[in-house]
Amino acid sequence: MIGAAQVIDPGWLGIAAASLLMLALLGVALAFGVNMVKDGLIATARATVQLLAVGLILGWVFAREQWWAVVLVLLVMTSIAGFTAGRKVNRVLKRMAPLITLILAGVTALTLLYVTQAAVGVRGFTAQYFIPIGGILLGNAMTAAVLAATRYAEDLREQREKVEAALALGASPAQATREMLRRAFTGAVTPVINAMLIAGIVKLPGVMTGTLLGGVEPLTAAKYQLVVMFMLVFGDGLTALLVLAAVRRRAFTRAMQPRL
Numbered sequence: 001m002i003g004a005a006q007v008i009d010p011g012w013l014g015i016a017a018a019s020l021l022m023l024a025l026l027g028v029a030l031a032f033g034v035n036m037v038k039d040g041l042i043a044t045a046r047a048t049v050q051l052l053a054v055g056l057i058l059g060w061v062f063a064r065e066q067w068w069a070v071v072l073v074l075l076v077m078t079s080i081a082g083f084t085a086g087r088k089v090n091r092v093l094k095r096m097a098p099l100i101t102l103i104l105a106g107v108t109a110l111t112l113l114y115v116t117q118a119a120v121g122v123r124g125f126t127a128q129y130f131i132p133i134g135g136i137l138l139g140n141a142m143t144a145a146v147l148a149a150t151r152y153a154e155d156l157r158e159q160r161e162k163v164e165a166a167l168a169l170g171a172s173p174a175q176a177t178r179e180m181l182r183r184a185f186t187g188a189v190t191p192v193i194n195a196m197l198i199a200g201i202v203k204l205p206g207v208m209t210g211t212l213l214g215g216v217e218p219l220t221a222a223k224y225q226l227v228v229m230f231m232l233v234f235g236d237g238l239t240a241l242l243v244l245a246a247v248r249r250r251a252f253t254r255a256m257q258p259r260l
Contacts, residue, residue, distance in 0.1 A: 007214055019044060058131060067125035074112075074134050078105045081142040088146045092153035093247060100145050103242045108137055111235045119227045136207070136228060137235045144188040144236035145243045152177070152184035152247050164257070173252045181244050188240035192232045199229065 010018070026040045061069045082104050086097020112134050116122040122129045156163060156177060166176035174181075199205050200222070204212070208225035212218060 015048075019048075058127070061131070062127045065125075065127060070125040070127045070130050073127075073131055074108070075105075077135060077138055078108060081138045085142045085145045085149075089149045089153075092150050092157070093250060096149065096247070096250070099246050099250075100149075100243060103239060103246065104138060104141055104145065107141055107235055107239045107242065108134060111137055111231055111238075115227060115231045119231075120224075133228070133231070137231060140192065140232045141235045141239040143191070144240045147191075148184045148188040148240040148244050149247050151187050152180055152244055153251065155180040155183065156251055167257070173248060177248060181248070184244055185237070185240050189233065189237050192229070192236050196229050196233070199225065205229070 022040055022044050026037050029036055057073070061073055079101060082101025083097055085100045085104070086095075089096045089100065112130065115133060116126075116129050120129060120133075159180070163176045167173070195205065200208075205225050205228075207228045208221045211221040211224055216224075
């Protein structure tokens with residue numbers, strides 16, 4: 001088995017060669033009458049700049065192993081995730097970004113500490129584990145928050161008359177929107193559940209693939225992937241439930257009337 005120190009560096013020429021795949025796709029799409037050249041080039045440029053910048057920053061953080069640097073990176077990631085989620089949710093419910101950011105921070109801190117200490121056995125704020133695992137957790141939790149909030153708010157808007165009728169009959173907002181909450185929660189956690197169903201059979205998940213490329217033994221890579229999947233189910237589910245509870249409170253007035 002190749003050791004971690006012997007991982008092949010694709011180099012700048014490798015990156016250039018891989019980028020030709022994007023250019024080839026854009027050219028083929030254009031030949032079929034689909035012009036995505038502008039979007040494709042912007043995406044390519046942004047991904048290249050962002051990932052290389054992150055690589056340089058994390059290289060500095062990893063080399064120093066300072067707990068405050070690890071926490072700072074995670075706080076920046078959480079703030080960006082909360083802002084991004086809030087911007088998406090704003091289309092159906094305004095001013096949710098600060099609340100979603102707090103929820104993401106709490107769920108990420110709780111889950112990350114438990115997974116690194118109890119499941120992986122990390123001691124201290126080790127950047128090698130905290131930042132990659134925290135990034136995976138944040139990205140998925142952000143998506144779950146957006147899916148849950150938008151689905152609930154859209155259902156409430158579409159079924160406003162039905163909800164108002166239930167409220168008029170004495171139901172609470174929680175009772176009147178129970179089925180909406182169930183559908184929103186299911187929609188938020190379905191992606192990770194589906195990923196678990198096909199893991200190892202249809203495809204090798206990202207964490208397992210990455211650790212294999214890094215020279216880790218296949219069985220160890222599989223164990224890490226299981227830890228991450230269980231972590232994501234918990235993180236996505238808890239984030240979705242907390243966001244839905246917050247959205248439900250914001251979606252109704254004190255007189256228990258829908259705001260939307």
